[in-house]
C-alpha cells in the first residue's frame with residue numbers, strides 16, 4: 067500500500083516548482099498582471115510536458131493521469147502562475163477524449179500537447195453561476211448568444227463551451243461573429259471574459275446532445291484542479307505567515323510566541339493537512355473509480371475553498387499593515403484563492419452537487435429566463 | 436497511489452472473515468464500558484480469551500507474557516478491524532491497562548514486571564487506572580506534588596490524584612509521584628505501580644456532566660507498596676510517563692472515529708422531519724451535513740496517508756500531530772448537528788420517552804472527554820505550533836510583589 071505521490075510524481079513537482087519559481091518573482095508577477103501568458107514561460111512549461119500530461123502518447127502527450135494534473139495545478143497555485151493551465155491542459159484534452167470522435171482526437175490533441183492551441187473554457191452554464199448573463203443557442207451549423215465568465219480567455223486560440231447542458235462545442239477565436247469582452251477580475255493572474263457569438267460557425271465535440279456525461283466529468287475535473295490550485299496557494303500563505311511570525315517582534319517577543327497568533331497558525335495547519343489528503347484521494351479516484359469522481363471533486367472543492375479562505379484571511383491578518391499593502395504582494399495569493407472559491411460553483415453550490423450525486427435530493431431545475 | 440494492501444494479505448483477510456462467520460460473543464447486557472466503567476462480565480472475558488487465542492487481540496504481545504506473539508504488522512491490525520466492523524463483532528478490550536500500560540512495560544519495564552502484569556491485563560482480569568493529574572497539576576503535569584519516600588523496601592505514598600478514570604473498579608494504578616523533591620521539576624518524578632487494595636487509598640467517585648461516575652478523586656495517605664514496583668529508574672518517571680502518553684495519543688487520535696458518527700447523521704437527516712419537511716430537504720441542515728461529510732472524508736484519507744507513511748517507514752511531520760485536535764473538533768460538530776436537527780427531542784436524555792434511538796445528546800456531552808482529556812485542545816495547538824511549525828513557546832509569568840513578572844522559562848510541557 068502506498069498513499070501519496072510516487073517518486074516520479076515528486077520529481078515532476080520539484081521540476082515544476084523550480085521552473086515557476088525561477089521565472090515568476092514578485093516583480094514579474096506584478097508587471098505581467100492582467101497580461102496574456104509570457105510566451106517564454108509557456109514554452110518552458112510545454113517542454114516540461116505540462117500541456118501533454120493528460121494526452122495519450124499516441125497523440126503526442128505523455129499519458130499521465132489526474133494525480134499528475136493535480137500536482138501541476140498545485141504548483142500553479144503555489145506560484146500564482148499567470149498560465150492558462152486549466153482550460154488548455156486539463157479541460158480541453160478531457161473534452162476531446164471523453165466526447166470527441168477518433169478523427170477529432172487525431173486532429174485536436176496534437177496541437178494541444180505541442181502548446182500551439184490554447185483553450186478558453188466556458189462552463190458557467192452548467193456550474194450554477196447566474197444564468198441570466200448568457201446562453202448559447204445552436205441553429206444548424208451556427209451559434210448565437212453569449213457565454214459568461216470564460217476562463218483563460220485572453221490567451222485562447224479556441225473556446226470550449228457548453229450548450230443546452232448536453233452539448234460541447236469548440237469555436238475558433240478568429241471565427242465570424244466572435245467578440246471578446248475582457249472582465250476586470252480581482253484576480254489578475256488569470257483572465258476572464260464574456261464571449262459573444264453572432265452567426266458563429268462551430269465544431270461539435272462528438273455528437274450534439276450526447277455530451278452530458280462528459281460535461282459532468284469536465285466540471286468535476288475543473289473543480290478538482292481549482293481545489294489543488296487553492297491548496298498550493300494556501301500552503302504558501304500559511305508558511306509565509308509562520309515565517310513572518312518568527313521575524314516580526316513586538317513587545318520584545320516574536321509575534322509567533324503570542325498564542326493568539328500561534329494557535330491561529332496551529333488551526334491553519336490542522337485544516338490544511340487533511341485537505342491535502344482529500345485532494346490526493348479525489349485525484350486518485352478520478353481515474354481509478356469514475357463513480358466516485360463527482361462526490362470527491364465536489365468535496366475537495368468545498369473543503370479547499372473553505373480552508374483556503376480561512377488561511378488566506380488569517381495570513382494577511384498575521385502580516386499586519388504590511389499584509390494589506392500592494393508592495394508585499396501577498397494579496398496575489400489571497401485573490402487567487404478568492405477567485406478559485408467562486409469559479410465553477412462556490413462552496414454551497416458544490417456541496418449541493420455532492421448531495422445530488424448521493425441521491426439525497428433532486429437537482430435544482432433551471433428557472434428559465 | 437496504491438490503496439490495496441497487496442495480494443499477500445488476501446489469505447489473512449479470508450481467515451479473519453472465516454472466524455467472524457463462525458464466532459459470536461455470548462449475549463451480554465451492559466450500560467457501562469467493560470474494563471472502563473465496570474469490571475468485564477464473564478461473557479466479555481470469555482470473548483477476550485477467544486480473541487487472544489486466535490490472535491485477534493493482544494496479537495503482537497510475546498507468547499511468554501500471554502499474548503499471541505505475532506510480528507507487528509499494521510496492515511494485519513487494519514484487516515482485523517475492518518472485518519470485525521463489517522461483521523458487527525466487538526473487537527478486543529481496550530482500556531488504559533491494555534492500550535497504555537502494556538506497551539509501556541514492553542518498552543521500558545523489567546522482564547519480571549512484564550511477566551507479572553501483562554498476562555492478567557490483556558485477559559481483562561486486571562484493570563488499571565492512570566494516576567497522573569492532580570488538583571494543581573493538569574496541563575502542567577510535571578508540577579505534580581504527590582510524593583513517595585523510600586522506607587526500607589517500601590515506598591510510602593502521600594498526596595492526591597484527580598480525574599482518575601476507572602479508579603473505582605481498578606486493581607492497579609500506574610502513578611506519577613515526586614521522589615526527589617530537590618531535583619528540578621522534570622527530574623524528580625518516578626513512575627510507580629500501585630495496587631489499589633492497599634490501606635490508605637480512598638477513592639471517591641466524581642459524577643461527570645453526563646451523569647455517570649467515570650472518574651474519581653483518589654486520596655493517598657501513607658500508602659505502602661513494594662520498592663520494586665517502579666518502572667524505569669528513580670527520577671526517570673517523566674520519561675516513562677511520556678512513553679505512556681505516546682500510546683495514549685495514538686489511542687485517542689484514531690482517525691476512524693468520525694466515520695460512524697457521520698453515517699448515523701446521514702440516516703438521521705433522512706428520517707427526521709422538522710415541521711412537515713424531511714431534514715435532508717432543508718438546505719440549512721443539509722449544507723451543514725455536507726460540510727461535515729467533507730471533513731470526515733478528509734480525515735479518513737488523512738488516516739490512510741499516515742498509515743501509509745508508517746508502513747513505508749516514511750517520516751511523519753506536522754501532519755501526524757494534528758489528528759487529535761482535528762478528530763475531536765469534528766466529533767463535536769457532528770453531534771451538535773444531530774442535536775440541532777432533533778430540536779427539542781435532542782434535549783431528551785438517558786432513555787427518556789420519545790427519545791431518538793441513539794443518545795446523541797450524551798455523545799455530544801461526551802465530546803469534552805476528547806477536548807479536555809489526553810492533552811486539551813489548546814495544549815494540542817501548542818504542540819502543533821511548537822513541534823510541527825517550529826514556533827517559540829510562550830514565556831512564563833509569575834505574580835511577584837503585586838505585579839506580573841516574566842519568569843525564566845524552564846521545562847517541557849506534557850499534558851496527559
Ligand SMILES: Cc1cc2nc3c(=O)[nH]c(=O)nc-3n(C[C@H](O)[C@H](O)[C@H](O)COP(=O)(O)OP(=O)(O)OC[C@H]3O[C@@H](n4cnc5c(N)ncnc54)[C@H](O)[C@@H]3O)c2cc1C
Nearest residue numbers: 565566567568573574598599600804807808809811813851
Ligand atoms: C473524561 C476525562 C478523563 C480523564 N481521565 C484521566 C485519568 O484517567 N487519569 C489522569 O491522570 N487524568 C485524567 N484526566 C485529566 C486530564 O488529563 C486533565 O483534565 C487535562 O490534562 C487538563 O488538565 P486540567 O483539567 O487541570 O485543566 P487545566 O490544565 O487547568 O486547563 C484549563 C484550561 O486552560 C488551558 N490551558 C492550560 N495550559 C495552557 C497553555 N499552556 N496554553 C494554552 N492553554 C492552556 C487548557 O487548554 C484548558 O482549556 C481526565 C480528564 C477527562 C476530562
